[in-house]
Amino acid sequence: MDRTRVHPKPRFRLAGSHVEEAVLLALAGFLFLVATNTQTGWLYVASALLVGVLVAGFLGPRATLRRLEIHQRVPAPVSQGDMLHLGLEVFNPGPSDRTLVLVEQALPDSLPGQPRHSRFLIERLPAGATVRIECPIPASLRGYHRLPSPRLSSATPLGLFPFQRSLPAGKAPLIVYPRPLELAGLAPSSRRARPANQERTSNRVGSSEDFLGIRPYFAGEDTRFIHWPATARTGQVMIREFRGRAGQGMAVLVETGQEALAEDGPDSALETAISAAATLVEKARRQGIPLTLVSEWDGQVRLSKASGEGALDFLARIQAPGRLSRAEFLEEAARRTPADAHLFLLLPSPLADTRDLAPLLERRSLLTLVMFPDPANPAALEACRQSIQALDAAGVQARIHQPDSAPHPNFREGATR
Amino acid sequence: MSRAVSGRPAPRSSLPAARRGCLGGWIALLARPKRPEDSIPVRVGVGLSVGIAIVAALHQMEWPGFGWIVLLLTAAGSFFSWFRRSHSNWLLKVVLSILMLVVLLNFLAGLAANPYDPRLPLAELLLWLQTLHSFDLPARKDLKYSMLVGIILVSFGAVLSSGLGYGIYLASFLVAGLVVMHLFYRSQASEEARIVRLPTPESSRSRFPAREAGMLARAVGTMVLAGLVAFALMPRYESLRLRSLPVSWEMRLTLPRIARGEVLNPSYPGQMSRGQPNLVFSPDNYSGFNPIVDLNLRGTLSDELVMQVRSSRWSYYRGLAFLEYDGRYWTLSEEEPERVTSRTPPITLPLRQADRRAERLVQVFYIQRELPNVLFAPFEPYQVFFPSEELYVDQALGMRAPFPLEEGMIYSVIGLARPLSAERLKRLPPLENFPRLARSASTRLPDRVPRRVRDLAQSLTQNHPSPYEKALALTLHLQNRYAYQSPPPPYPADAEVSDHFLFEARSGHCEQFATALVVMARSLGLPARYVTGYLPGDYNPFTGFYEVRGSQAHAWAEIYLPGHGWMSFDPTPTGNGDPTPGQRVHPRQRWMLGALLDYLRSLIPESRRAAARQGLAQARTWLGDLLGILKNAGLPSSAALALLLLVPLQIPLWLGLLALWRARRSGRWSPWTRSLDRVARALTELVHEPARSPREQILHLYHQMERLLRRAGWERRPPTTAREHARAIRTGQDWPEVDAILEAFEKSRYGGIEPTEQDCDRSREALRLLRERLRGTASGSSRRPGPPEGTSPDHAD
Structure with a gap:
């Protein structure tokens, strides 16, 4: 758990509406006018004391907030959908007790959810005491979220001139990993791809590599490893999985180009694609397959060879929209990924031009292309279907991820070449 | 403590389902649900504050018959509001609206019955509105409105009040108001946020009063300090723009008409005839408010408060003007005063010279003790709001009532102020252009006036051609060359007063100064008259009244300036200055700070002030003597002064050492003796050798x-x-x-x-x-x- 001390240097500012202050000031002015016009001394006194009330109301909140310190305890990263438990500690180093101090922690702007603010009222904070507050924040969206600074405010004692201490924001971000998305039939292949129009490779079946288990067959995989008994038992083609036969591993390419920004939010196409990438990361970790993640942010193609949490952290950092066009991204990605890794290209929007795939196709490695159209956008879905037809025509098979559709028992739509 | 409001049930509405049209819309508006205020401390605080405001207003209204009803109904209404806070109460609101209309009609009727003082009907209206409103206070905002009405009621009480005692109500209301504001904030803050409490042991938990009283006390202290500063810095504009001036109109029915133009001084009954040998001085009322003024009468007037005056401007209060002088006595004009009547106030006086377009000078007199039937007023009076249908006005614009002024009487006068710049006054035509003036009654002098008096006047004014400059020269001469002494030593019975004052006694009080000025002015051919009245009094910045005491009775002179009219001149050195109406207030008093300091100074008796002045003068003399001794001993002036200054600088040092010794001895420490102790220890460590092992x-x-x-x-x-x-x-x-x-x-x-x-x-x-x-x-x-x-x-x- 990271601990960030929010700098206690006070930067006061008035907050909220000031209707009551305006009424009191107007009343003081009115009483002064009446006093002048009736020569009533007590009205002068009342007017002056109302000014005194305003002064006392102005000075009180500043004195209440002065020297208070607040510390943020930033929680460890969690997966999307879990709760982040942010810790706030308010310390009173001053010599006198403080009363009715409001602590306000806003949600990061990038994190959707309601309510946007969590407010806590510290009834009494004795001198030298610390109050610990736990502020639960729903991690509703993947990402690196910049945590807004907590704000201390008070209008003690008279409820006038509510002052706020705008403290500098902590540097530690809230990290939310993407939620793993179970995609039927989408799994890394530990097999070297069989190039088209070529003989299959001659690896000997039953070598001494560690046997991991049996799993459904993905189109394009080496048929020598099909486990026929299991296939007969289950009614679907099953294949044996071995550790250490990952060859050059797998590369997951998440495209975030301008075309990706069709929609924002946790259910957007991009988020679904990143969730799918998280699934692949987890599967690669379990199977010990070397993984390369490629995506783009800040106008640069970024690459990570980390696994496990490091890879999830990479996925959490992805920001949309990217600045590169799809063709530029794919060209750079093809150049930087290992030559014979199983490529997973996750596109959050339809592939309009199949020529964009040329740099990848030239690599002659196994390519799995999944498009994640916006489910609420029928036009995008239709465009994806047209893309698949175009890919078919170009000799590439692709699939569309549709959350509403039932998961396909087999990876028949996986693209092979 | 306010309860949590989350999940609070919405106010229940008993409104019939179908409402149509304008009436239905109005009722729907009344039945609109509000979030109820559940905090009992808030409601108790508001009830107490409003109660203080009501009692303050009722006290100033001399506790009318409905006072207790208002108080009890307000308390009942507050309880009812709390009880029904979650209901829409639309029917009650309808009834309250109708009752408010009734109260408004009652106010209008009261106003019609007494159009001269709307303050009491207005206060009654506010009280009833507050009472009715107390039945419908479901939400916090309603309670805040209630506090606002409380402020207005307290302010209204302030307008009605005339004493320092009202400060207790004001202070109580403000302190209660501060507590209520804090409770409002606490209640509101508790609603908006989740409350976090420290896990403190039960024994160390303290209840609200002990825990937060200190904080509120600091807030009250800050408020008072800031309020005092704001009060001191407030500009004090001279303005009184009331159009409906107060008058105790009902008193006209109770007071018997016992005078028809003659002057009645209750302290000098039956002693009015000229030359009466056994005229006895009375300290209760000034003898200058008699038809005849004996300048040889000696005595000290009472310091008792005689009247409070609310005045738009600083001004003398003019009473009577005397024309006839025989060397010892001043006598009112023999002419019959003119009777001026009006069925209803105000009584408008016939204007002779005054310009109707001149600036209005408003004065409201609150009589505190029985006074002669002389109406004190600014010069020149124009309209009088007096509890009588008739008044008597003499040629010199002196006004007399048909009865003596009674304690509790209120009357108002609007005067016309004609300020004229000194430059314009100096350009007035010379006296020689108006030969008829020399034959008027106001230039007549008795033969007893010696030649040397006339010669003195002539010598003083020979270089001043204009009448104004002549009058001013005479006034300044008297102010600067003669000593004020009250009471003055007795003058010989056969002496002409002005002559004896100017050349023999050379000291006297206002009567001798004024007489001398009038005689000298008349000797130059300037029409002049002897005027009696009161000084402006001490301004009380808290009540806003000028407080006039019996000892502030005064005499001054009015001199006729051709082309301008009568103008007042006060030759007495202790007079407050130029008594001419329209002259602005003393610059120091244009700010409340000056008024406040003057008021505080006025609280110190004159004898003490004189003693203090004498002490300071003595100290200065001693200091000078010591300096002289040191300089004679060869010390340079600066060194001698430094040496002398060291003596007073040692006083705090020795006092501090004494306090430190006492604290160490008794073991009773105060914060400053502790600080002193720390300093002493640090110094000791510096000068002492280090401690040995x-x-x-x-x-x-x-x-x-x-x-x-x-x-x-x-x-x-x-x-x-x-x-x-x-x-x-x-x-x-x-x-x-x-x-x-x-x-x-x-x-x-x-x-x-x-x-x-x-x-x-x-x-x-x-x-x-x-x-x-x-x-x-x-x-x-x-x-x-x-x-x-x-x-x-x-x-x-």
């Missing part, structure tokens, strides 16, 4: 012992060890003191044993005993103590 102390004690013994004749020679030296001393007698110190010395010096504080104490005590023993030996024997005969320390052992 026990080992160093023992060595030091041994060396002291050595020194003592050396003085006694047992010197330790260099090759002798300490033990050998001690053994030599012990020969023939026992020296336990030496043994004790020696033992400690050897242990610490050679044994490597760190001595304790007890060792030090023992050694110190031994040294003390040794010192006494050696001293006793010295005093008990005739010879100097020394080593026994035949024994030499050098050869011991």
Whole structure:
């Protein structure tokens, strides 16, 4: 758990509406006018004391907030959908007790959810005491979220001139990993791809590599490893999985180009694609397959060879929209990924031009292309279907991820070449 | 404490389902649900504050018959509001609206019955509105409105009040109001946020009053301090723009009409005839409010408050103007005063010279004690709001009522102020252009007036052609050359007053000064008259009233300036200045701070102020004498002054040391004596030698012992060890003191044993005993103590 001390240097500012202050000031002015016009001394006194009330109301909140310190305890990263438990500690180093101090922690702007603010009222904070507050924040969206600074405010004692201490924001971000998305039939292949129009490779079946288990067959995989008994038992083609036969591993390419920004939010196409990438990361970790993640942010193609949490952290950092066009991204990605890794290209929007795939196709490695159209956008879905037809025509098979559709028992739509 | 409001049930509405049209919309508006305020402390606080405001207003209204009803109904209404806070109460609101209309009609009727003082009907209206409103206070906002009405009621009470006692109500309401504001904030903040409490043990938990009273006390202190500063810095504009001026109109029915233009002074009944030998001075009322003024009457007037005046401007209060002078007595004009009537106020006086377009000067008089039937007013009066249908006005615009002014009477006067710049006054045409003036009654002088008086006036004014400058020169001469003395010494019965004052006594009080001015002005051909009235009084910045006391009765002069009219001149040195209406207030008093300081100064009796002045003068004399002595001793002036200044600078030093000594002795410390103690300790550490360790102390004690013994004749020679030296001393007698110190010395010096504080104490005590023993030996024997005969320390052992 990271601990960030929010700098206690006070930067006061008035907050909220000031209707009551305006009424009191107007009343003081009115009483002064009446006093002048009736020569009533007590009205002068009342007017002056109302000014005194305003002064006392102005000075009180500043004195209440002065020297208070607040510390943020930033929680460890969690997966999307879990709760982040942010810790706030308010310390009173001053010599006198403080009363009715409001602590306000806003949600990061990038994190959707309601309510946007969590407010806590510290009834009494004795001198030298610390109050610990736990502020639960729903991690509703993947990402690196910049945590807004907590704000201390008070209008003690008279409820006038509510002052706020705008403290500098902590540097530690809230990290939310993407939620793993179970995609039927989408799994890394530990097999070297069989190039088209070529003989299959001659690896000997039953070598001494560690046997991991049996799993459904993905189109394009080496048929020598099909486990026929299991296939007969289950009614679907099953294949044996071995550790250490990952060859050059797998590369997951998440495209975030301008075309990706069709929609924002946790259910957007991009988020679904990143969730799918998280699934692949987890599967690669379990199977010990070397993984390369490629995506783009800040106008640069970024690459990570980390696994496990490091890879999830990479996925959490992805920001949309990217600045590169799809063709530029794919060209750079093809150049930087290992030559014979199983490529997973996750596109959050339809592939309009199949020529964009040329740099990848030239690599002659196994390519799995999944498009994640916006489910609420029928036009995008239709465009994806047209893309698949175009890919078919170009000799590439692709699939569309549709959350509403039932998961396909087999990876028949996986693209092979 | 307010309860949590989350999940609070919405107010229940008993509104019938179908409402259509305008009436339905109105009722729907009334039945609109509001979030109820559940906090009982807030409601109790608001109830108390409003109660204070109601009592304050009722007290100033002299507690009318409905006072208790209003109070009880308000309390009942507050309870009812709390009880029904979750209901829409639309039917109740309809009823309250109708009742408010009734109250408004009652106010209008009251206003019609007494159109001259709308304050009381208005206060009654506000009280009833507050009472009705107290039945419908479901939400916090309604309670805030209630507090607002409370402020208005308190302010209204302030308008009605005339004494310092009202400050208690004001202070109580403000303190209660501050508490309520805090409770409002607490209630509101609790609604908006989740409450976080420290896990404090039950025993250390304190309830609200103990926990937050300190904070609120600080807020009250800040409010008072800031309020005082704001009050002191407030500009004090001279303005009184009331159009419906107060008058105790109902008093006209109770007071008998006993005068028809003649002057009645209740303190001088039946003593009005000229030359009455046994006119007895009365301290209650000024004899200048008689038809005849005896300038040889002596006495000191009472300091009792006679009236409070609310005035738009600082001004003298003019009473009577006298024309006839015979050398000792001033007499009112023989002419019959004119009777002016009006069925309803105001009574508008016939204007002779005054310009209707001149600035209005408004004065409201609150009579505090029975006064003559003379109406005090600014010069020149224009309209009078007086509880009578008739008034009598003489040629000099002196006004008389048909009855003496009673305690509790209120009347108002609007005067016309004609301020004129000094430059314009100097350009007025010379007196020679108006030969008819010399024949008027106001220039007549008795033959008794000696020639030297006229000569003096002539000599003083010969260089001043304009009448204004002549009058001013005479006034300034009197102010600057003659001493004020009250009461003045008795003048000879046959002496002409102005002559005796100007050339013999050369001191007097306002009557002699004014008479001298009038006589000298008349001797120059300037029409002049002798005027009596009151000084403006002391302005009380808290009540806003000028407080006029009996001793502030005054006399001054009015001189006619051709082309301008009558103008007032006050030749008395202690007069407040130029009595001419329209002259602005003293610059110092244009700010409340000046008024406040003047008021505080007025609270100190004149005798004390004089004593203080005398003391300061004496101190200055002493300082001068001391400086002279020091300078004569050869010190330069600056050094002498510095030396003298050091003396007072030492006073706080000695006072501080005394306080520190007392605190150390008694063990009772205050914050500042603690600070003083810390400073003293720090200084002591600086100047004292550093504290010794026990080992160093023992060595030091041994060396002291050595020194003592050396003085006694047992010197330790260099090759002798300490033990050998001690053994030599012990020969023939026992020296336990030496043994004790020696033992400690050897242990610490050679044994490597760190001595304790007890060792030090023992050694110190031994040294003390040794010192006494050696001293006793010295005093008990005739010879100097020394080593026994035949024994030499050098050869011991």
